[in-house]
Amino acid sequence: MKVVVSAMGSELEAAVSPVFGRCPYYVFVDTDNMQFEAVSNPAISAPGGAGIQAAQFVVERGVQAVLTGNVGPNAFNVLQAAGVPAYTVTGGAVREAVEAYKAGKLPGMAGPNSSGLR
Amino acid sequence: MIIAVASGKGGTGKTTVAVSLALSLAADAQETADLLFLDCDVEEPNAHLLLKPAIRRRQEVAIPMPVVDEARCTHCGHCAKVCQYHALVVLPSKVLIFAELCHGCGGCTLECPEKAIGEMPHVIGVIEEGAVGPIHFAHGILNVGEPMPGPLIRQLKRRIPSRGAYPERSEWGSAGLTIIDAPPGTACPVVETVRGADFCLLVTEPTPFGLHDLRLAVEVCRQLAVPAGVVVNRDGIGDRGVDDFCATEGLPILLRIPLDRRIAEAYAEGVPLVTVRQKYRQRFTDLYRRILALRRAQTPPE
Numbered sequence: 001m002k003v004v005v006s007a008m009g010s011e012l013e014a015a016v017s018p019v020f021g022r023c024p025y026y027v028f029v030d031t032d033n034m035q036f037e038a039v040s041n042p043a044i045s046a047p048g049g050a051g052i053q054a055a056q057f058v059v060e061r062g063v064q065a066v067l068t069g070n071v072g073p074n075a076f077n078v079l080q081a082a083g084v085p086a087y088t089v090t091g092g093a094v095r096e097a098v099e100a101y102k103a104g105k106l107p108g109m110a111g112p113n114s115s116g117l118r
Numbered sequence: 119m120i121i122a123v124a125s126g127k128g129g130t131g132k133t134t135v136a137v138s139l140a141l142s143l144a145a146d147a148q149e150t151a152d153l154l155f156l157d158c159d160v161e162e163p164n165a166h167l168l169l170k171p172a173i174r175r176r177q178e179v180a181i182p183m184p185v186v187d188e189a190r191c192t193h194c195g196h197c198a199k200v201c202q203y204h205a206l207v208v209l210p211s212k213v214l215i216f217a218e219l220c221h222g223c224g225g226c227t228l229e230c231p232e233k234a235i236g237e238m239p240h241v242i243g244v245i246e247e248g249a250v251g252p253i254h255f256a257h258g259i260l261n262v263g264e265p266m267p268g269p270l271i272r273q274l275k276r277r278i279p280s281r282g283a284y285p286e287r288s289e290w291g292s293a294g295l296t297i298i299d300a301p302p303g304t305a306c307p308v309v310e311t312v313r314g315a316d317f318c319l320l321v322t323e324p325t326p327f328g329l330h331d332l333r334l335a336v337e338v339c340r341q342l343a344v345p346a347g348v349v350v351n352r353d354g355i356g357d358r359g360v361d362d363f364c365a366t367e368g369l370p371i372l373l374r375i376p377l378d379r380r381i382a383e384a385y386a387e388g389v390p391l392v393t394v395r396q397k398y399r400q401r402f403t404d405l406y407r408r409i410l411a412l413r414r415a416q417t418p419p420e
Contacts, residue, residue, distance in 0.1 A: 049204035049219050056198065056207045074216055082209045 010038035018069030021051030051075030126331030181222025
């Protein structure tokens with residue numbers, strides 16, 4: 001299955017970004033074979049609505065889970081409406097986050113855990 | 119003629135200057151042909167406290183919010199691409215609308231290929247209109263919690279008589295004068311207010327704080343191609359920074375108002391400057407004449 005991790009860089013060893021909407025990169029990872037694709041965040045400098053754009057962006061790419069630090073209320077609404085669950089990562093690299101997710105060790109997010117940055 | 123009174127920094131005396139200019143010109147019968155005062159500081163309008171107009175009309179201002187008919191919507195996603203503010207998100211079986219990001223432009227409704235988007239008015243504030251003596255007055259009041267002052271300011275500015283209505287304008291005569299009290303700052307509401315003005319009076323104080331924000335306000339005027347001049351309020355305090363900046367930038371200092379305890383006391387009581395210091399009426403009338411002269415000098419003959 002395909003998941004996305006908010007990241008500071010464009011490879012599996014990059015640190016996980018604690019922010020979802022304005023992270024530098026999204027790393028899309030196939031959990032079956034750890035193949036990945038990194039895409040720079042098109043919404044990183046959006047004046048407003050970055051979380052919404054980011055959520056739409058990852059949903060359109062067919063991810064089945066979002067692994068990140070903090071998700072604002074707007075982005076959370078989009079993910080929830082699209083039926084894509086978010087999981088909380090507190091640190092480490094993209095590869096570690098995906099391994100933890102596969103091992104069922106990441107806590108699911110029940111609601112937005114950030115007020116959204118503007 | 120549209121004169122905007124702006125500042126960058128808050129509390130420099132925009133409203134004092136705007137109100138004094140209006141009252142001084144209103145007292146001069148020749149200048150009163152059509153004098154409109156607009157308080158565009160819709161987040162905290164306060165010129166009425168000094169002008170004390172009789173309010174005769176209240177009108178709610180609404181922006182159109184999209185409402186999606188899910189029965190007709192094919193979830194093609196076109197509306198989300200049209201929206202510059204990302205107020206709509208289209209998912210495979212649902213459209214999400216983020217009201218706080220919607221600017222009410224109506225683009226999504228116009229562009230929907232299925233005609234599946236209707237509009238519901240969303241009230242963002244009110245406009246109150248009235249008069250004080252020969253001065254027509256209007257101000258906008260943005261509802262608390264509304265993030266978008268722009269549409270309210272645009273509605274307010276529709277009170278300005280159209281340029282075609284005053285053929286004398288080509289002579290830069292006095293008929294059809296609008297004085298606009300702008301919000302502080304340099305962002306969207308200020309741009310919306312100053313855009314389209316014939317002249318911008320920048321009120322500042324001769325301190326590092328006044329200078330810092332004056333620089334930003336001057337940049338706003340330049341980007342909007344609105345000629346500007348400076349009023350130095352509380353003159354005599356602070357340093358020479360503002361004077362030096364104006365000299366370097368070729369910005370005319372059109373009026374200086376010294377720090378005067380009586381003016382401050384009057385302000386604290388809600389009494390206009392020109393009421394307690396009558397000699398300023400002539401100074402504000404002269405200020406207006408200098409603006410007219412500057413405009414004439416900058417307008418190439420046809």
